[in-house]
Amino acid sequence: xxxxxxxxxxxxxxxxxxxxxxxxxxxxxxxxxxxxxxxxxxxxxxxxxxxxxxxxxxxxxxxxxxxxxxxxxxxxxxxxxxxxxxxxxxxxxxxxxxxxxxxxxxxxxxxxxxxxxxxxxxxxxxxxxxxxxxxxxxxxxxxxxxxxxxxxxxxxxxxxxxxxxxxxxxxxxxxxxxxxxxxxxxxxxxxxxxxxxxxxxxxxxxxxxxxxxxxxxxxxxxxxxxxxxxxxxxxxxxxxxxxxxxxxxxxxxxxxxxxxxxxxxxxxxxxxxxxxxxxxxxxxxxxxxxxxxxxxxxxxxxxxxxxxxxxxxxxxxxxxxxxxxxxxxxxxxxxxxxxxxxxxxxxxxxxxxxxxxxxxxxxxxxxxxxxxxxxxxxxxxxxxxxxxxxxxxxxxxxxxxxxxxxxxxxxxxxxxxxxxxxxxxxxxxxxxxxxxxxxxxxxxxxxxxxxxxxxxxxxxxxxxxxxxxxxxxxxxxxxxxxxxxxxxxxxxxxxxxxxxxxxxxxxxxxxxxxxxxxxxxxxxxxxxxxxxxxxxxxxxxxxxxxxxxxxxxxxxxxxxxxxxxxxxxxxxxxxxxxxxxxxxxxxxxxxxxxxxxxxxxxxxxxxxxxxxxxxxxxxxxxxxxxxxxxxxxxxxxxxxxxxxxxxxxxxxxxxxxxxxxxxxxxxxxxxxxxxxxxxxxxxxxxxxxxx
Ligand code: D41
Numbered sequence: 001x002x003x004x005x006x007x008x009x010x011x012x013x014x015x016x017x018x019x020x021x022x023x024x025x026x027x028x029x030x031x032x033x034x035x036x037x038x039x040x041x042x043x044x045x046x047x048x049x050x051x052x053x054x055x056x057x058x059x060x061x062x063x064x065x066x067x068x069x070x071x072x073x074x075x076x077x078x079x080x081x082x083x084x085x086x087x088x089x090x091x092x093x094x095x096x097x098x099x100x101x102x103x104x105x106x107x108x109x110x111x112x113x114x115x116x117x118x119x120x121x122x123x124x125x126x127x128x129x130x131x132x133x134x135x136x137x138x139x140x141x142x143x144x145x146x147x148x149x150x151x152x153x154x155x156x157x158x159x160x161x162x163x164x165x166x167x168x169x170x171x172x173x174x175x176x177x178x179x180x181x182x183x184x185x186x187x188x189x190x191x192x193x194x195x196x197x198x199x200x201x202x203x204x205x206x207x208x209x210x211x212x213x214x215x216x217x218x219x220x221x222x223x224x225x226x227x228x229x230x231x232x233x234x235x236x237x238x239x240x241x242x243x244x245x246x247x248x249x250x251x252x253x254x255x256x257x258x259x260x261x262x263x264x265x266x267x268x269x270x271x272x273x274x275x276x277x278x279x280x281x282x283x284x285x286x287x288x289x290x291x292x293x294x295x296x297x298x299x300x301x302x303x304x305x306x307x308x309x310x311x312x313x314x315x316x317x318x319x320x321x322x323x324x325x326x327x328x329x330x331x332x333x334x335x336x337x338x339x340x341x342x343x344x345x346x347x348x349x350x351x352x353x354x355x356x357x358x359x360x361x362x363x364x365x366x367x368x369x370x371x372x373x374x375x376x377x378x379x380x381x382x383x384x385x386x387x388x389x390x391x392x393x394x395x396x397x398x399x400x401x402x403x404x405x406x407x408x409x410x411x412x413x414x415x416x417x418x419x420x421x422x423x424x425x426x427x428x429x430x431x432x433x434x435x436x437x438x439x440x441x442x443x444x445x446x447x448x449x450x451x452x453x454x455x456x457x458x459x460x461x462x463x464x465x466x467x468x469x470x471x472x473x474x475x476x477x478x479x480x481x482x483x484x485x486x487x488x489x490x491x492x493x494x495x496x497x498x499x500x501x502x503x504x505x506x507x508x509x510x511x512x513x514x515x516x517x518x519x520x521x522x523x524x525x526x527x528x529x530x531x532x533x534x535x536x537x538x539x540x541x542x543x544x545x546x547x548x549x550x551x552x553x554x555x556x557x558x559x560x561x562x563x564x565x566x567x568x569x570x571x572x573x574x575x576x577x578x579x580x581x582x583x584x585x586x587x588x589x590x591x592x593x594x595x596x597x598x599x600x601x602x603x604x605x606x607x608x609x610x611x612x613x614x615x616x617x618x619x620x621x622x623x624x625x626x627x628x629x630x631x632x633x634x635x636x637x638x639x640x641x642x643x644x645x646x647x648x649x650x651x652x653x654x655x656x657x658x659x660x661x662x663x664x665x666x667x668x669x670x671x672x673x674x675x676x677x678x679x680x681x682x683x684x685x686x687x688x689x690x691x
Contacts, residue, residue, distance in 0.1 A: 010054045013044050017060045018159065025155035025221070026252040028671070058130065058159040065148045068211035072144035079228050081123055081137040081171060084288065085306045087313050090267060096311050097263040100291055103300055103308070108262045110292040112239035113269040115256050116312050117223055118200045118283040119175025120207055122150065124224075126168040129160040136207070140305075149207055150174070152216035160249040165233030170251060172224035176203040177281045179663045180219025197389065199283050223254040225288070238292045259292055270313050277315065278380065279658055279678060281667060286314035318380045319388060320353075322346035324373050327358065327402045329409050331434035333442050334529050335425035337415055339364060339404070341375070341387050349379030356385040360422045361404045368392070370399035383628070383660060410434040430470060430579065433463050439527045443471040447533055448525035449517060452510040458499070461485045470579070471525075472586040474511060475598030479504045515600050522546065522602045526584070529570040532629065534636030537609075538563060539571075541640075544604045546584060550575040562636045614642025615689045619654040621645050622669070625662030627679055634682070641689050649674065657682050 004012070017040055023031040041060065048055050055062065087093055100109050123143070125133040134150030135143040150156055153174065160168070176184075181199040188195045196202035206218035224246045227235060236242050243253045256276075260269050266289055273287050291297050291309040300308040323344040330338045339358040346353055356377050358364055369375060369390045376389040404424070406415055413428030430436050440459050444451040451474070462468045467481055482504035486496040517525075520540035524533050531539070538560055543549040549571075557568035574580055589597030621638050623631055623645065634657070635645045649656060649668040656662075656669040657677045669676055677685070 006051065007054065010047055013040060013047065014056065014059050017041060017044060018058070021060060021154060022157065022250045026247065026250055028255070063152045063154070063158070064216040065151065065212050069148070071210070072146065074142050075133065075135040075145045076142050077123055077135065078169065080140045081121055081143070082302070083140060083306050084310055084312045087311050093266060093313060094263055097266065104296050111260050111266055112290045112292045113258050113260045113266060114225060114288045115254055115273055115284040116286040116288045117173040117175050117254070118285045119173040119203045122146070122172065122174055123228055124150065124156065124170045126160055126164065126170070128166055129164040131156065131158050146207055148212040149209060149215040152212055153220045153222055155221040155252050157250040162248045162250065164249050165230050167231035169228035170224050170246060171226040171228045172222055174203055174207055174220055174222050175199065175282055176206065176218065176220055178283065178661065179281055179667055182661060182663055184219065222252055224251045237294055239290050239294065240292055274315055278660070279676060286312050288312050316350040318349045319376050319378045320346045320348040321374055321391065322377055324369065324371055324375045326371060329405055331408060331410050331426050331432060333435060333438035333527050335427065335432065335435055337424045337426060339402070343377060346377060348377055348385070351379070353377055353379055353385045356387050358387055361424060362422055364402050364404065370401055372399040408432055437463050440468065440471055440474070442527045443525045448521055449514040451514045453507045457487050458485065461487055470583045472583045472596070472598055476596050477511065479508050482507050516603065517600060518603050518605050519546065520605055523549065526574070528574045530567040530630070531571065532633035534633045534640060535563065535567060537640050538636055540605050541609045544606050546588065546602055550584070561639065562632055564632070617642035619643045620652055622647070622649050622653050622656045622665055624656060624665035625659030627659040637686055
């Protein structure tokens with residue numbers, strides 16, 4: 001075979017790199033390791049430097065152009081980029097389907113269902129397979145020429161492959177994946193760069209750069225959703241097949257696009273995407289539902305602005321604007337003081353929200369929030385609502401600063417903040433009614449002593465009436481103590497009512513029932529800082545008796561699996577406290593041994609552990625993203641069932657547990673096709689094996 005000419009070598013190198021790029025960005029199935037791609041890329045750069053006459057515009061080195069523009073040139077779209085009608089609930093979905101049925105005279109209609117990406121709509125024009133123009137939507141008729149910027153987006157082919165037509169106008173969405181967004185902001189925070197509020201703003205800000213070299217540095221990507229115009233090709237007869245055709249040309253299409261049947265198919269798709277939403281690596285704000293048959297689309301036609309054959313079925317907004325009425329300070333079981341925003345009620349993330357957490361003092365400062373401000377409230381998935389931002393433009397002079405208290409609002413003790421810690425704490429300990437209430441509620445909770453029937457109101461009244469000063473006092477309560485309690489039914493002007501004998505008798509029974517308890521539950525119930533269920537289980541596994549645990553040293557504790565220095569110190573400090581020692585001896589003493597002895601019998605579980613089945617033995621889990629439970633707790637729970645918990649994803653990983661804002665580990669798992677568990681999935685798994 002004759003040696004290929006330099007030109008042939010060059011063309012082959014460009015083709016190979018473009019093929020690798022496509023496999024990576026479009027097919028989501030890399031053909032070679034990144035290092036191999038980089039090696040060939042450098043080879044290409046060298047070849048181009050030595051022979052500039054060879055360079056073609058479709059070379060991957062040519063994505064980033066030269067000098068910045070002075071302004072964007074307006075471009076008139078040959079066919080307007082249409083807008084799309086919104087619907088918000090099941091009734092409107094039903095109406096939409098009924099309209100389609102009526103207009104088409106059909107029973108069951110096939111739809112193409114797509115996630116609604118939250119980015120920017122663009123039109124890409126390919127002539128003879130070459131990207132010649134990219135334009136923003138603008139007002140739909142006239143947009144801006146952003147060709148130079150769009151050329152830097154690696155997911156967008158500069159050259160089509162396969163059987164491309166002489167002219168093609170592709171419409172789709174440019175967006176920034178969440179992992180790229182998080183990485184960008186993390187770096188910006190470090191070196192004082194521009195921080196974006198959300199991936200959509202980041203995508204918009206990145207695309208509207210006059211200097212394409214800036215756009216090139218931003219992690220943008222693209223998914224096509226429509227063919228606006230074509231010449232010289234017979235297109236497939238359905239929306240779904242047309243998207244597959246685009247894919248065959250090397251244009252990325254969202255992998256969650258699906259054909260579904262009828263109203264039920266549509267509503268199932270909507271629900272399924274709503275479930276998956278939190279785990280995706282990009283933001284979606286709903287689903288787009290399109291009549292699949294192009295012939296039917298043509299029959300339906302358009303209204304003045306929007307196609308009749310498509311709707312955007314929006315998810316409930318996860319962010320809303322509302323007024324901050326007040327900031328209150330809640331004291332938790334361990335004294336942690338949490339600022340809570342009282343809000344004008346607002347519907348967000350599918351529920352009405354009137355309280356949101358402000359986390360801590362630093363967060364208040366970071367937000368610069370004032371009482372009376374309009375604030376952005378965010379509620380994503382099952383996460384606690386948060387104040388995500390402040391609209392300072394809406395200030396009218398009536399706002400007042402948030403003052404973080406220096407003394408506890410409940411007991412007047414000093415609030416202290418340890419250097420380097422974000423959390424401020426009330427130093428009152430159990431003389432603080434708030435801490436006492438919370439520690440009792442924790443003690444009686446289902447996973448602790450499981451004393452049924454003690455809700456917020458009853459505990460509040462018991463503490464306020466001075467009937468309980470520690471959890472040991474629960475066991476000294478009499479039926480008449482309880483029956484005579486006046487319970488405030490809340491803020492709706494009803495009168496307090498008497499608890500009554502029947503309820504009192506039930507409560508006494510629940511208390512009696514809790515008197516035989518496994519050691520792990522007892523330890524957990526004490527409410528030692530950072531000792532969750534899993535750590536309590538580990539402790540009960542090693543110490544046969546509470547007295548042994550009470551004498552343990554930091555060194556002994558740290559030798560246990562997954563018990564770190566901080567929690568060890570908390571444990572030792574807790575048992576050093578004379579008040580805690582007294583509570584424990586009263587709890588565990590028989591009434592005849594000690595005045596007010598509660599007679600709780602704590603059962604040694606160590607033997608059971610040794611022989612307990614390990615249903616997850618041999619399995620490896622990886623935790624990523626933010627979980628609602630402390631990570632060491634989740635880890636210990638999995639380990640107690642025999643699983644290994646690892647820090648990195650590999651082919652051997654059984655499943656990845658992905659919390660909020662999971663990043664590269666989640667991506668890796670998706671690449672390797674490893675099952676991904678949501679926090680709910682994990683809980684179901686743990687519940688399956690735990691009593
Ligand atoms: O994912 C999207 N954001 C999306 C937007 C989508 N999957 N499909 C879309 N389809 C259309 C029509 C039906 C008009 C072709 C759209 C949009 N339009 C759209 N995006 C912004 C304005 C209109």
